[in-house]
Amino acid sequence: NAGVTQTPKFQVLKTGQSMTLQCAQDMNHNSMYWYRQDPGMGLRLIYYSASEGTTDKGEVPNGYNVSRLNKREFSLRLESAAPSQTSVYFCASSEGDSYYGYTFGSGTRLTVV
Amino acid sequence: AQSVTQLDSQVPVFEEAPVELRCNYSSSVSVYLFWYVQYPNQGLQLLLKYLSGSTLVKGINGFEAEFNKSQTSFHLRKPSVHISDTAEYFCASSMDSSYKLIFGSGTRLLVRP
Numbered sequence: 353n354a355g356v357t358q359t360p361k362f363q364v365l366k367t368g369q370s371m372t373l374q375c376a377q378d379m380n381h382n383s384m385y386w387y388r389q390d391p392g393m394g395l396r397l398i399y400y401s402a403s404e405g406t407t408d409k410g411e412v413p414n415g416y417n418v419s420r421l422n423k424r425e426f427s428l429r430l431e432s433a434a435p436s437q438t439s440v441y442f443c444a445s446s447e448g449d450s451y452y453g454y455t456f457g458s459g460t461r462l463t464v465v
Numbered sequence: 466a467q468s469v470t471q472l473d474s475q476v477p478v479f480e481e482a483p484v485e486l487r488c489n490y491s492s493s494v495s496v497y498l499f500w501y502v503q504y505p506n507q508g509l510q511l512l513l514k515y516l517s518g519s520t521l522v523k524g525i526n527g528f529e530a531e532f533n534k535s536q537t538s539f540h541l542r543k544p545s546v547h548i549s550d551t552a553e554y555f556c557a558s559s560m561d562s563s564y565k566l567i568f569g570s571g572t573r574l575l576v577r578p
Contacts, residue, residue, distance in 0.1 A: 356508070383564060392474070394555060394568035395509075402564050410565060442508055450497055450559035450566045451516060456508035 354378050356457035358443050364463045365433045373428040373460050375443030383446045384426035385454065386410075386418060388439040395442065401426055402449070433464045467492050469558050471569035479577050480548055486541040486572045488556030498539040499557040499566070500530055509555060515539060526550070551576045 359374045377384065382403050387395040387410075397410030401420040415437060417429045426445075430437060440461050444454040470489045478484045490496060497516050501509040513524025520532040530541045539556060556569040 385564075385566075387568075392570055394469075394471075394570040396568070397565055400564050408564070411567075444509075449562050449564050450499075451562070453499065453511045453514055454509075454566065456501075456510070458506075458508045 356443055356445055356455055358441075358457035358460050360460060361458070362461050364465060365430075366465055367434060369433050370429070370431050371433065371462075372430075373441055373443075373462075374425070375427065375457060376425045377443075377445040377455070378424065379445060379455065380423070381445035381447055381455070382423070383448055384420065385444040385446075386416075386426070386428045387442045387444065388412065389442060389459070390439050398428065398441075430462075433462075435464045438462060438464045467496075467558060467560065467565075467567050469556050469567055469569035471556055471572050473572050474570070475573045475575060477575045477577060478546055481545050483544050484542065484546050484550075484574065486554050486556075486574065488539045488541065488569060490537050490539060490556075490558045492537075492558065492560060495561045496558050497561065498530075498532060499559075500524065500528070500539075500541050501555045501557060501568075502526075503553045503555065503571075505552070512541070512554075546574070546576050548576050548578060550574060 356377045385400040386398040399418040404423045443457045446452045499514045500512040515532045559566045
């Protein structure tokens with residue numbers, strides 16, 4: 353019962369470094385999402401992929417890129433990390449649009465120093 | 466623009482007391498509404514959702530919520546809370562057939578013995 357798996361769970365980066373957050377789901381879901389969670393701000397959508405081969409911007413896409421590698425995997429890349437990107441990042445998946453509800457991973461805590 | 470407001474950042478309550486967590490949404494079109502729960506160091510889990518039909522929605526762990534279109538509210542209630550209900554609760558909304566789920570800032574429920 354893996355559900356949505358995110359790696360790594362923790363990461364510390366120096367300003368300007370790059371990294372990729374990995375996400376994989378084993379529920380045969382069509383849609384996948386990346387959110388960031390900051391204190392007092394709830395979760396904000398960074399990018400989403402409605403189906404394999406498509407990606408779209410969410411509320412806060414600047415500074416990020418994504419790749420829907422296949423139906424199972426959706427990665428988030430920070431090309432040049434900034435302290436403002438210190439956050440907890442959550443990946444989620446769903447059968448389709450929001451009607452179905454989302455299944456979330458356990459998160460990646462990223463600190464940029 | 467679509468938005469979700471959770472007025473209470475923290476709600477302390479004694480064990481076995483009733484609780485209501487408030488949520489207001491803004492949208493001029495039909496919406497889907499959700500409540501998610503986040504236990505410490507975990508991802509979010511879906512508690513319940515309103516899509517259409519009956520305005521009273523029942524979810525897991527004894528929680529329920531009532532959709533009130535005239536007041537644009539979707540408050541979460543539980544008649545008797547347990548220590549294990551201590552968590553952060555997020556209200557979220559999306560427009561019909563949208564992939565973009567918009568979250569409120571969260572309410573931390575603290576249940577005391």
